[in-house]
Amino acid sequence: MPSLNFAAFGAGFWTTFQLAGWREIGGTNCVAIYNRTAAKAEAIAARFQIPHWYSDAREMLDKESLDFVDIITGVETHALFTRMASSRRLPVVCQKPMATSVDEAEDMVKSCAEAGVPLLINENWxxxxxxxxxxxxxxxxxxxxxxxxxxxxxxxxxxxxxxxxxxxxxxxxxxxxxxxxxxxxxxxxxxxxxxxxxxxxxxxxxxxxxxxxxxxxxxxxxxxxxxxxxxxxxxxxxxxxxxxxxxxxxxxxxxxxxxxxxxxxxxxxxxxxxxxxxxxxxxxxxYDIVHSSIVPCQANLLCALKGEGTAETTxxxxxxxxxxxxxxxxxxxxxxxxxxx
Ligand code: 89V
Known part of the structure; x- marks a missing residue:
């Protein structure tokens, strides 16, 4: 199976470790990164040789050809970015905590279910x-x-x-x-x-x-x-x-x-x-113990994205x-x- 192309949302502390985790597993390719502060997206793009960086999330989704998105932003933006991706029928991987409330979490599940795309939570612990x-x-x-x-x-x-x-x-x-x-x-x-x-x-x-x-x-x-x-x-x-x-x-x-x-x-x-x-x-x-857990967690999510298995943390x-x-x-x-x- 060819590598899955994805875009990362967010350029904070956890982004570099999750990107390294995807590389460790293989089978994915980060082709774009968004951050509202452009300089931060640009810096991570340079460090990880990501070809495109954006400060406008919609523009990134409009321009890039993606197999899934990885949302690594603050919890208050998870629902918004999930809806943006699901409305384009893109599978979503989203950082924990999933949402700021149960209602918001239910809304995220509903929007992905209606679009027929998986919503997977990057819950590594x-x-x-x-x-x-x-x-x-x-x-x-x-x-x-x-x-x-x-x-x-x-x-x-x-x-x-x-x-x-x-x-x-x-x-x-x-x-x-x-x-x-x-x-x-x-x-x-x-x-x-x-x-x-x-x-x-x-x-x-x-x-x-x-x-x-x-x-x-x-x-x-x-x-x-x-x-x-x-x-x-x-x-x-x-x-x-x-x-x-x-x-x-x-x-x-x-x-x-x-x-x-x-x-x-x-x-x-x-x-x-x-x-x-x-x-x-x-x-x-x-953070060794928790950073190392990114690898089996994301490997489990990737199996589900490829249709080769079930994710634990949907x-x-x-x-x-x-x-x-x-x-x-x-x-x-x-x-x-x-x-x-
Ligand atoms: O995993 C986390 O969400 C981190 C930390 C390990 C510091 O709690 O925020």
Whole structure:
């Protein structure tokens, strides 16, 4: 099959890594890039030898011959650019968080469904090597039925340095990191029936919340607690952006701890294995685990774009993660738990 030609929307922090990820996989060709600040699009075009760059998204779509678009802009523009692409019958790959609200996410799914084109969400966190290993062990059934789990991403890492817009985001940690972690909760334990959430802000110089605790109940009664913080506090072992997971099951437990250590404990004892992510020269070493997850995530999306397989993170699937983020904000605002089914 010939390479698929695509255009990228956005020239921010994540664009260079996603473009490098597409190159790593092969089978695609970025032929154009749009950014509202032309100089930024031009700079990335020069760095990645992208033949055309634009500061007008419609002009790019009118002039280029494309097989799909990759939207890597701020969340507030996702619906607009998705509609622009779907109205031209172009398949859409869109960065997480998918949308600013459930209504907007539904609108994106509807516009792509009506145009008969796929809408795929670039949700990479669930593709991290050690998280896939936890999933493999859970599916193996050795620990029996999970009845409680904890998923933590707690760090003092200065995320605002690379992504300054996060400082002024009204919805911060639940929208940015919670999208990932709540998606991992669904990936590992299935759909949720109810949740309760509390948030806090520790940084004095940001707008949104930088701490969140979400307590979820799965459809079959397992409790999943997600603890998130970018509170800028000092931790003895700060391993941004590693996720720690602890699962208690009826016949054993599984733990993913710092430095990619995965342990399974049953009546037969503890089996421990280090499951580090692959290293790529183009990845920012401070983001290694998450940048490396771009590769299997985008490979999965590419299979779907080529009609060779099913994507895990379709728009239709990711709406369920958007709902969890939305319900978490609702719960934090009202102080009440929120029923999801
Ligand atoms: O993946 C992300 O969305 C990033 C970060 C890892 C900093 O949360 O914003």
């Amino acid at each position: 669930r593709w991290q090597t050690p998280i896939r290993e936890v999933k493999r062990l859970l599916d193996g059934g050795e620990i029996g039925l999970p009845f409680r789990a904890r998923i933590d991403m707690v760090s003092g890492f200065p995320v605002f340095e690379n992504q300054p817009f996060l400082r002024s985001a009204e919805q911060f940690i639940l929208a940015d990191l919670g999208s990932h972690i709540l998606d991992v909760a669904r990936f590992l334990f299935g759909e949720m029936g109810r949740l309760y959430c509390q948030t806090a802000r520790v940084h004095a110089d940001i707008v949104g919340e930088d701490v969140a605790t979400v307590v979820l109940e799965t459809a079959n009664g397992c409790t999943v607690v997600c603890e998130l913080a970018y509170a800028g506090n000092h931790l003895e072992r700060d391993r941004f952006p590693e996720t720690c997971i602890f699962v208690e099951g009826s016949r054993g437990s599984i733990e993913l701890s710092l430095d990619f250590q995965v342990r399974i404990t049953t009546s037969r004892g503890t089996h421990s294995r280090r499951v580090p992510p692959p290293r790529y020269g183009w990845a920012d070493p401070a 728009g239709e699937d990711n709406i369920k993660s958007v709902r969890l983020v939305d319900a978490s904000y609702e719960s934090a605002r009202t102080g009440q738990s929120v029923r999801l089914v």
